[in-house]
Amino acid sequence: MNISKFVTxxxxxxxxxxxxxxxxxxxxxxxxxxxxxxxxxxxAGWVDIAIDYLRQAGLESETFSALTTNPKDNEVDEGLAxxxxxxxxAIIAVGGGSPTDVAKSVAILATxxxxxQQYEGINHIVRxxxxxxxVPTTAGAGSEVSQFTIIVDTARKLKMxxxxxxxxxxxxxxxxxxxxxxxxxxxxxxxxxxxxxxxESYVSLAATPLTDIHALNAMRLISANLRRAxxxxxxxxxxxxxAMASLxxxxxxxxAILGATHAMTHQVDGLLDHHHGETNASILPHxxxxxxxxxxxxxxxIANALGKDTRGLDSSxxxxxxxxxxxxxxxxxxxxxxxxxxxxKEEMINSLSKNALNDACLVTNPREASLEEIEAIFRxxx
Amino acid sequence: MDKREKLLxxxxxxxxxxxxxxxxxxxxxxxxxxQNSRLEILHQLTRDINIDMSMQxxxxxxxxxxxxxLPCTFMGIIVLKDGRLRLQAVTPRDYxxxxxxxxxxxxxQVIRSKQATIxxxxxxxxxxxxxxxxxxxxxxSFAIAPMFERAEVIGGMVVGRSLEAPFSEGELKxxxxxxxxxxxxxxxxxxxxxxxRTTTQWxxxxxxxxxxxxxxxxxxxxxxxxxxxxxxxxxxxxQALSRxxxxxxxxxxxxxxxxxxxxxxxxxxxxxxxAQTDSxxxxxxxxxxxxxxxxTLAAVTIILKDVTAKTKLEAQVVxxxxxxxxxxxxxxxxxxxNSPMTVVIGTSQxxxxxxxxxxxxxxxxxxxINSGLRCKGIIKNLLSFARQDLAPMIPTDLxxxxxxxxxxxxxxxxxxxxxILDRLDPKLPLVxxxxxxIQQVLTNLLVNARDALNDSGRSKKMITVxxxxxxxxxEPRAVISVNDNGTGIKTEDLNRIFTPFFTSKESSKGxxxxxxxxxxxxxxxxxxxxxxxxxxxxxxxxxxxPILPDNSRPEEVMNIV
Ligand SMILES: [Fe+2]
Numbered sequence: 001m002n003i004s005k006f007v008t009x010x011x012x013x014x015x016x017x018x019x020x021x022x023x024x025x026x027x028x029x030x031x032x033x034x035x036x037x038x039x040x041x042x043x044a045g046w047v048d049i050a051i052d053y054l055r056q057a058g059l060e061s062e063t064f065s066a067l068t069t070n071p072k073d074n075e076v077d078e079g080l081a082x083x084x085x086x087x088x089x090a091i092i093a094v095g096g097g098s099p100t101d102v103a104k105s106v107a108i109l110a111t112x113x114x115x116x117q118q119y120e121g122i123n124h125i126v127r128x129x130x131x132x133x134x135v136p137t138t139a140g141a142g143s144e145v146s147q148f149t150i151i152v153d154t155a156r157k158l159k160m161x162x163x164x165x166x167x168x169x170x171x172x173x174x175x176x177x178x179x180x181x182x183x184x185x186x187x188x189x190x191x192x193x194x195x196x197x198x199x200e201s202y203v204s205l206a207a208t209p210l211t212d213i214h215a216l217n218a219m220r221l222i223s224a225n226l227r228r229a230x231x232x233x234x235x236x237x238x239x240x241x242x243a244m245a246s247l248x249x250x251x252x253x254x255x256a257i258l259g260a261t262h263a264m265t266h267q268v269d270g271l272l273d274h275h276h277g278e279t280n281a282s283i284l285p286h287x288x289x290x291x292x293x294x295x296x297x298x299x300x301x302i303a304n305a306l307g308k309d310t311r312g313l314d315s316s317x318x319x320x321x322x323x324x325x326x327x328x329x330x331x332x333x334x335x336x337x338x339x340x341x342x343x344x345k346e347e348m349i350n351s352l353s354k355n356a357l358n359d360a361c362l363v364t365n366p367r368e369a370s371l372e373e374i375e376a377i378f379r380x381x382x
Numbered sequence: 383m384d385k386r387e388k389l390l391x392x393x394x395x396x397x398x399x400x401x402x403x404x405x406x407x408x409x410x411x412x413x414x415x416x417q418n419s420r421l422e423i424l425h426q427l428t429r430d431i432n433i434d435m436s437m438q439x440x441x442x443x444x445x446x447x448x449x450x451x452l453p454c455t456f457m458g459i460i461v462l463k464d465g466r467l468r469l470q471a472v473t474p475r476d477y478x479x480x481x482x483x484x485x486x487x488x489x490x491q492v493i494r495s496k497q498a499t500i501x502x503x504x505x506x507x508x509x510x511x512x513x514x515x516x517x518x519x520x521x522x523s524f525a526i527a528p529m530f531e532r533a534e535v536i537g538g539m540v541v542g543r544s545l546e547a548p549f550s551e552g553e554l555k556x557x558x559x560x561x562x563x564x565x566x567x568x569x570x571x572x573x574x575x576x577x578x579r580t581t582t583q584w585x586x587x588x589x590x591x592x593x594x595x596x597x598x599x600x601x602x603x604x605x606x607x608x609x610x611x612x613x614x615x616x617x618x619x620x621q622a623l624s625r626x627x628x629x630x631x632x633x634x635x636x637x638x639x640x641x642x643x644x645x646x647x648x649x650x651x652x653x654x655x656x657a658q659t660d661s662x663x664x665x666x667x668x669x670x671x672x673x674x675x676x677x678t679l680a681a682v683t684i685i686l687k688d689v690t691a692k693t694k695l696e697a698q699v700v701x702x703x704x705x706x707x708x709x710x711x712x713x714x715x716x717x718x719x720n721s722p723m724t725v726v727i728g729t730s731q732x733x734x735x736x737x738x739x740x741x742x743x744x745x746x747x748x749x750x751i752n753s754g755l756r757c758k759g760i761i762k763n764l765l766s767f768a769r770q771d772l773a774p775m776i777p778t779d780l781x782x783x784x785x786x787x788x789x790x791x792x793x794x795x796x797x798x799x800x801x802i803l804d805r806l807d808p809k810l811p812l813v814x815x816x817x818x819x820i821q822q823v824l825t826n827l828l829v830n831a832r833d834a835l836n837d838s839g840r841s842k843k844m845i846t847v848x849x850x851x852x853x854x855x856x857e858p859r860a861v862i863s864v865n866d867n868g869t870g871i872k873t874e875d876l877n878r879i880f881t882p883f884f885t886s887k888e889s890s891k892g893x894x895x896x897x898x899x900x901x902x903x904x905x906x907x908x909x910x911x912x913x914x915x916x917x918x919x920x921x922x923x924x925x926x927x928p929i930l931p932d933n934s935r936p937e938e939v940m941n942i943v
Pocket of ligand 1: 141262
């Protein structure tokens with residue numbers, strides 16, 4: 001493809017950048033702000049701090065936090081009802097991928113109306129959304145910069161991907177200090193999610209030089225900092241680098257899209273309430289293996305970015321090093337687990353695979369995959 | 383492009399952008415502006431549509447306004463009446479025709495569902511429509527909105543367009559409003575027509591009446607009238623500067639004395655009056671109270687009726703009845719007198735034979751015989767007078783009729799120290815006449831002359847009866863005139879003396895019928911009665927009759943007197 005496009009929100013980065021939230025909201029024309037978050041983030045105190053900054057800017061706010069990991073459509077409906085009733089005119093998410101996706105989904109329905117299912121797929125949003133500011137607390141999902149929102153359709157038991165340029169938030173405020181409060185497992189899972197974003201977007205059919213820079217930057221930072229960040233939750237340097245890694249990966253995958261790993265994890269996430277990063281960890285190496293032959297050169301560069309020295313190796317061996325590197329990281333952060341550990345069974349594979357075939361992320365996977373091939377990957381990932 | 387590539391392009395989205403609020407705002411503003419102009423059109427419609435416009439006019443007017451708010455190619459109104467649909471009006475007027483709306487036609491669907499609906503134009507939906515090829519553009523979509531009278535569907539409004547974009551839901555809403563507005567306008571126009579038709583009918587009813595009818599309020603103002611006026615009222619009516627009835631009817635500047643209106647106001651009952659105009663016509667005026675919703679008197683309806691002719695007729699009837707009775711009596715008396723008179727004459731003649739012709743007895747007897755014969759002549763005249771109605775119109779010598787009358791009443795008149803002169807033209811042509819009736823007229827004229835003389839208190843009382851031929855309007859006429867040197871008649875009374883029941887005499891003396899009946903007789907002979915009079919000096923009444931074309935004259939009839 002000769003013509004490409006690259007979209008990012010305004011990005012405010014740095015320790016203490018949360019203090020910018022009030023001014024940012026004001027500049028977007030907000031008068032009352034709808035803050036979407038979750039219980040963990042509220043408990044960590046970040047929401048109170050954010051609301052305080054908003055108050056200092058003269059802005060009222062209302063908080064919505066009735067949501068779970070892998071947020072559900074009915075949770076969005078509740079959020080929407082509260083939003084419409086509150087009289088708010090801007091939406092801020094403070095949290096990980098779940099509050100961010102709920103915030104985006106509430107925004108869709110607030111101005112477009114109808115049911116979330118109407119907007120599933122690409123470019124079905126017809127009206128502009130309210131001003132959105134995203135403040136990530138997890139360094140992983142990348143949703144604060146992406147044009148995606150992923151919500152579980154409770155009736156069909158699968159994740160719906162809604163994709164639109166209008167879902168790119170207006171401002172992303174990335175404050176590494178916020179990462180401090182997440183626990184070890186979450187730090188690992190979100191880190192692996194960011195790693196998956198980096199790798200998948202890098203080998204994506206839609207990758208461009210602009211996205212490649214960000215993808216590689218993310219991989220390098222993750223390989224150098226994830227272990228440190230998991231081991232020491234207060235390592236501010238590691239946290240800062242992981243925040244930047246997550247941001248870069250988010251920018252990369254928002255523009256280059258993802259691949260088979262995400263097409264498959266979305267289905268598992270729809271079925272079980274497990275962290276998306278953990279599922280990624282189980283599937284990613286097997287998808288890499290499946291894709292390896294399509295672009296060994298890029299996989300070799302991934303291996304390099306993840307710290308492997310591939311000098312003297314032939315191209316397929318060099319490429320294979322990337323899988324090695326990923327497995328090492330997973331091992332080190334304690335996420336080298338099979339899907340079976342999360343309760344996925346052989347008999348689920350067929351339907352999971354069928355749904356994965358329909359996932360938008362599969363479109364950019366470098367190698368076309370048949371139902372049987374996806375089933376085979378699932379089996380290996382068990 | 384294969385599906386995957388297409389998806390890929392959509393995902394990376396060179397062709398898609400974050401939706402922009404400026405664009406959205408512009409769209410919203412545009413829609414609001416459009417909505418404004420639609421509202422304006424609805425308002426204009428209410429203002430513009432006159433109550434007396436036809437449905438076609440209303441539609442044309444609306445269509446002309448539409449392009450700004452609702453681009454469309456044609457517009458029509460379909461009316462539901464007696465379970466059938468009819469294309470009542472369409473703009474442009476020759477755009478299409480529909481003979482019959484099939485049961486499954488879009489219009490019927492809308493009428494049944496009572497919902498404004500958008501249809502895709504096509505063969506299926508409009509096979510029943512003849513579409514004028516002068517408008518070659520194909521319709522793309524059309525919308526039909528039901529029109530209501532209260533909850534009842536009375537028809538539908540159809541709007542069609544050939545633009546590529548079909549009607550939107552927003553436009554449909556506007557079409558619905560437009561149809562509502564249209565229904566109101568149509569209903570208004572219809573109600574107005576009904577009301578005005580009723581009013582017109584009622585007005586025509588009054589105008590058809592030839593008698594003058596007025597509606598006058600309690601302040602004497604003439605509110606309405608039916609355009610009929612009597613010749614007496616006419617000049618005042620035209621000159622009147624106010625609406626007051628006394629001004630318009632009589633030229634007065636204040637209410638008439640004894641105005642019947644006050645009686646109606648007082649009693650609340652209708653009032654009838656008879657009045658005689660200066661020109662001698664008899665008017666019957668009826669005043670009917672008009673009550674308003676609160677049952678209080680609001681106005682008075684006045685109806686004037688010219689009863690001159692009718693009264694004349696009545697007079698003749700009365701007179702005829704009188705004459706008939708008199709005739710019966712006279713005939714009886716005449717018969718009774720005839721026999722003894724025959725005996726008197728016969729016996730006298732027989733006696734006379736016994737005396738010498740030159741004896742004093744014979745002379746006396748001859749006097750008796752002559753007097754008896756004269757009595758018989760009088761009786762004969764009386765009989766013929768009494769039977770005047772039975773007498774035929776025959777060529778008649780007016781002179782002889784004069785003599786017969788004078789023979790009957792000369793004695794009576796002479797008795798009152800009145801001299802009668804007769805100046806009869808022996809060459810007077812014959813006229814076609816009923817002799818006894820002519821006698822009646824003459825008798826009447828003579829009696830009137832006598833009365834006028836008696837009232838005058840003059841010492842030399844004189845009646846001159848003349849007959850002559852006079853040229854009137856180039857035609858020779860036979861004229862019998864009776865002149866007296868009595869009281870004469872006041873000028874203002876001259877016109878009224880022929881009116882039935884008009885009389886200047888005390889009621890004991892006359893019936894007031896004489897002159898009117900005489901005039902009636904003259905007119906039945908295609909003639910007239912003329913009067914000239916100087917008050918205080920005397921009057922001349924002339925009976926003027928057309929003469930027979932055959933100007934021959936029989937031999938002078940023996941004077942039977
Ligand atoms: Fe992810």
